[in-house]
Structures are given as structure tokens and as C-alpha cells.
Amino acid sequence: MIDFSLTSEQKSMLEAVDRFLANRLPPEEVRRRDRAHVPPYDLLPDFAELGILGLPFDPAYGGLGESWLTLALVQERIAERAYFAASIVSRVVAFGGMSLMSYGNEAQRKKWIPQLIAGKALFALALTEPQAGTDASSMTTRAERVAGGWKIIGRKTWISDAKGASHLVVPARSEKGSKGTRGISVFLVPRDAPGIAMTVLEKVGNNCMPSFDIGFDDVLVDDDALLGVEGKGFSHILSTLHYSRASMCAAATGCAQAALNVALAHARERVQFGRPIGSNQTLAHRLADMQMRVDQSRLTLWHLAWMISNDMPCRREAAQAKVIATEALQYVTQHGMQILASAGYGIESDMQRMWRDARLFSFGEGTNEIQRDLVARELRL
């Protein structure tokens, strides 16, 4: 049976989110943060208090034991106001917490999940290297065994939120001479460990999510920094991707809805040749196409969230959800810019921010080409 109605818990959670957004993130504050490049780390304690960071986790770890759909609804609602705020929730819940739940040991879960849920810890994924982007398995950062732990040597790049995080999740080659996906292990490295050097990278969008190039110069970590099974790190990372893809789909859907709202309002209000520009069929059809893509994104998201909530295998659905939602967002912002024309091009316009930010998402977190490969592979051509 398909039931799209929301539970009373989901409704109250969304009402609480709306109140929070009205108080802490009104539109002018979102614009101010974007202009001043202010990351959203200060919002984590508020998100914790609202219960958002603990939504899908077992009450044994301090979570609410809610469904993934509830998390998706909340992320979508937050992203409708500010993409950067939804993305920090994703980093804590879909990446940090679910990495521990998927391949951390019990001691690591007990230690870190309550801190993540309380907004006191933040993990950044340090996977990409200068020569290893799409082909992440060609990484050369290595981890060498030393007495009582490991020594990490190498370089990672484009790592989001690395400086604001409490820890970096670092996949590194732990088996000497190994190639490809074999012999890689994952380490939880304190961000301020001696030997770590970070340089901020300048970029065109996502101003509130700073990116860093990171050098690891003989960085020492203890044995208990190893996450999961030694040598199985690559499959560990792959095992959590559907969570972050669902989160990205939720955030992209919310942001696409926001961009559509801005375009619709402008099409109704802006008058040229004596009538609202939206009354021209060319623009009306474009807006109709934008609406259809946003709805498709949302349905894809809800289906994926339902699959995750029911522990169903969903590699293909997660990959296609990521493609559908990120390309819907790019379609809506691209055409939104055309509909707003000069009104969208000014730095005060919300459309230009969403348009700049959206450009990342068809190649960030696994390029859409690779997602299509993944979908095609499951079609057994």
C-alpha cells in the first residue's frame, strides 16, 4: 500500500524545523552567511536540540529511532531555506553516524555516535586526492604500521569542512604494494593531529562549506583509529554511499523547490509588454517542466528513503536518485536564472546563489557519469 500522508511525529518535527528556520535562518541571514562565507557549525547544537541529528539512530546510542523518510523530509525542508544547513546535517548523520553504524566497532559507536547526535563531533570524509578523483581506488596516501598504531603519509584535496570538523575519515593504503580497491583501510584522524597541514581552496559556490587541500606528514594515530576491517576500507566506504546519496537527493529537492518558488513569484510579478512574463507560453512551459522535475525528484527521494527505512538493497535507486535530483536542481536553477534575467544576476538574488551552488552536485559525491555507469551495470546489458 502506498501512503504519502505524514505521521503526527513527522508533522510536529517539520513544524519545529519551520520555527527554527524562521528564528535562526531567515532569508537575509542566509544571504549574509553566503556573502561572508560563514559555515553552519554554530547551528549544530540547535539541530541537536531539535533531535534532528539523532533521527535515524537507535535510542541505545541516544537517537530517536525514526525512519529515514523523516530525516529526508527534514533535510528537504531545511534545504528549501539553506542548502548549506542541510548539507551539515547530512555530514553528521548520513556520513558520520552511518559510517560508524555500518563498519565501526561497538566501542567506537558508543564513543562517537552520542557526540555526533549532540552536535559535539563532526566527521569530514577525506577521500579525494590530486590524481585520484573519480578513480578513488588509485589513491596513494598510505598508512604504515608503527608500535601501537599507524603513521599516515600523503595528500588529500577538496575536503569539505575539514577545518571545522573534529575528525577526518581518511581512507589510506595500508597494505604495501597493493593496487586498486584492495589493501585500503579507513582511519578516524583527529583534525588537529600533528603533521596535518590544511590550505583553503577558493571556489565559485557553496561559500558556507569551505574546502581544503590537506597534507599528511607522518601523522600518528592509535590502533583504535582504525574503522572497520583492515584492508577492507574501500568496500566500507562504498557501503555507506546510499545514505549520503539519499541526503543529497533530499537537499537538492528542497533547494530545487526554493528555486522554483523564486522563479514562479517573479513570473507572476514581473510585467513586460503590459502583462506578467509568466503568461507567455514559452515561460509557462518552462515553469511546468521545472515543476515536473521537482516532483519527480521528491517521489524518487521518498521511494529511496522508504527502501532505506526497510533495509532493502538500493544501490541503483540511490545512484539514480542522486542523478535525478541534482540534474533537476541544475535544470531549475539554470532556467530560473533565464526567467529572472537581470533580477537573478545581482549578488543579492537568491537564484544566483542556488545556481552557483548547484553546479557542484552533478560531480560531487560521485560524478553523475559514474552513477549512470552504476545504473547501467544493474541493467545487465
Ligand SMILES: Cc1cc2nc3c(=O)[nH]c(=O)nc-3n(C[C@H](O)[C@H](O)[C@H](O)COP(=O)(O)OP(=O)(O)OC[C@H]3O[C@@H](n4cnc5c(N)ncnc54)[C@H](O)[C@@H]3O)c2cc1C
Ligand atoms: C566543492 C567541492 C567539495 C568536495 N568535497 C569533497 C569531500 O568532502 N571529500 C572528498 O573526498 N572529495 C570531495 N570533493 C571531490 C569530489 O568528490 C571530486 O571532485 C569528484 O569525485 C570528481 O573528481 P575530479 O574532480 O578529480 O574529476 P575527474 O575524476 O578528473 O573527472 C573529470 C570528468 O571525467 C569524468 N570521468 C572520469 N572517469 C570516467 C569514466 N570512467 N567514465 C565516464 N566519465 C568519467 C568524470 O565524471 C568527470 O566528469 C569535493 C569537490 C569539490 C569541487
